[in-house]
Amino acid sequence: MDYPLASSSWGTEENAALQRVIQSGNFTMGENVARFEKSFAEKVGSRFAAMMSSGSAANLVGVASLFFKKDQPLKPGDEVIVPAISWATTYYPLQQYGLKLKFLDVDLHTLNMDTTRLKEALTPRTRMVVAVSILGNPAPLDKIKKFCDENKLYFFEDNCESMGAELNGKQCGTFGDIGTYSTFFSHHISTMEGGLLVTDDEELYHLALCLRAHGWTRQLPEGTSLYQKKEEDFFEAYRFILPGYNVRPLELSGAVGLEQLKKLDQIVAIRRKNAEHFVKLFKNDERFIIQKENGKSSWFSFTLILNPALDLDRSEILETLKKAGIQFRIITGGNFLRHDVIQHFDYECIGPATNADLAHDRGFFVGNFPFEARDKIDYLKKTLDSSR
Ligand SMILES: Cc1ncc(COP(=O)(O)O)c(C=O)c1O
Numbered sequence: 001m002d003y004p005l006a007s008s009s010w011g012t013e014e015n016a017a018l019q020r021v022i023q024s025g026n027f028t029m030g031e032n033v034a035r036f037e038k039s040f041a042e043k044v045g046s047r048f049a050a051m052m053s054s055g056s057a058a059n060l061v062g063v064a065s066l067f068f069k070k071d072q073p074l075k076p077g078d079e080v081i082v083p084a085i086s087w088a089t090t091y092y093p094l095q096q097y098g099l100k101l102k103f104l105d106v107d108l109h110t111l112n113m114d115t116t117r118l119k120e121a122l123t124p125r126t127r128m129v130v131a132v133s134i135l136g137n138p139a140p141l142d143k144i145k146k147f148c149d150e151n152k153l154y155f156f157e158d159n160c161e162s163m164g165a166e167l168n169g170k171q172c173g174t175f176g177d178i179g180t181y182s183t184f185f186s187h188h189i190s191t192m193e194g195g196l197l198v199t200d201d202e203e204l205y206h207l208a209l210c211l212r213a214h215g216w217t218r219q220l221p222e223g224t225s226l227y228q229k230k231e232e233d234f235f236e237a238y239r240f241i242l243p244g245y246n247v248r249p250l251e252l253s254g255a256v257g258l259e260q261l262k263k264l265d266q267i268v269a270i271r272r273k274n275a276e277h278f279v280k281l282f283k284n285d286e287r288f289i290i291q292k293e294n295g296k297s298s299w300f301s302f303t304l305i306l307n308p309a310l311d312l313d314r315s316e317i318l319e320t321l322k323k324a325g326i327q328f329r330i331i332t333g334g335n336f337l338r339h340d341v342i343q344h345f346d347y348e349c350i351g352p353a354t355n356a357d358l359a360h361d362r363g364f365f366v367g368n369f370p371f372e373a374r375d376k377i378d379y380l381k382k383t384l385d386s387s388r
Pocket of ligand 1: 054055056057059086087089090132158159160161182183184194195332
């Protein structure tokens with residue numbers, strides 16, 4: 001049996017949407033992207049959404065926006081608290097803008113930031129916490145938000161792995177000053193490449209619109225603190241006010257996003273149903289620690305960490321999976337501190353990253369799907385049992 005890491009949720013609707021854009025001949029960011037952004041903001045319950053060319057671009061623009069706020073902007077040398085497990089492009093914009101990273105270990109069961117040392121990580125230079133809900137599972141966003149509010153810190157939510165997840169009835173990605181999502185192929189919805197930034201803060205939204213497209217004024221409403229229109233239209237056409245990027249999405253992505261968004265609830269419901277079966281099969285299997293749901297996960301995939309109390313060899317297990325055609329990966333890149341790129345960062349780890357190391361050395365994940373996958377999960381269990 002084939003057990004891939006991910007699979008497509010596209011159908012004829014997405015193909016028709018692509019064809020409509022092709023027929024129109026308008027490929028650069030326009031009406032489809034704008035409609036997708038509006039629908040997405042409504043769906044997650046945020047005031048504003050801006051689509052970007054990727055989730056990484058949304059992280060970059062989001063961090064950059066905080067550096068150009070009128071009041072209390074971030075400054076190089078400021079400190080930001082981050083979890084030890086996340087995707088590389090959660091961290092890169094922080095490094096690129098000169099922030100110092102304070103790493104916290106993750107909880108071994110949820111795989112999200114362990115908040116017990118948050119206070120220890122706090123210094124007079126701390127300005128922000130970045131929370132990441134790993135593989136669909138809500139991070140302790142309520143606790144982190146409270147900590148940020150109490151200490152007047154920005155709260156940045158990289159929700160690129162957890163679209164559709166909820167905590168206390170609120171969509172993940174909407175707890176912070178800024179939240180980001182990815183719509184890359186393997187994610188809950190796919191626009192080929194793509195990402196979104198959401199915020200309730202109008203100033204941050206305007207900054208993001210400007211930074212997304214050349215740092216120019218074209219998408220901005222006139223007469224805000226960020227942009228006062230001048231007399232001459234000639235110069236207004238190409239007016240640059242911030243050192244920005246070009247990370248605009250294509251109309252093709254916006255049009256597909258609109259179709260995919262209609263399917264999101266159904267996709268998440270099926271993923272949850274698959275997860276129920278996975279949990280049932282593996283929760284009492286003492287060989288593995290599986291991800292413990294916090295709130296309502298949208299179950300990007302299924303994680304397995306070999307029980308540190310048992311003498312189990314991951315490479316042997318992975319070899320068995322490989323032979324059986326079951327694909328796997330390290331959990332979100334594992335402990336980021338163990339990657340070579342860390343030498344380029346200004347950072348400190350608050351306490352040992354023991355659990356991130358365990359996930360790195362003894363963990364892996366396998367795919368979950370936007371279709372009913374009981375048979376695949378049974379096959380996974382059977383294959384793992386055969387390697388005992
Ligand atoms: C936590 C996290 N942040 C950011 C990204 C980057 O998203 P993209 O691949 O759309 O650039 C990913 C990618 O999977 C991710 O897992």
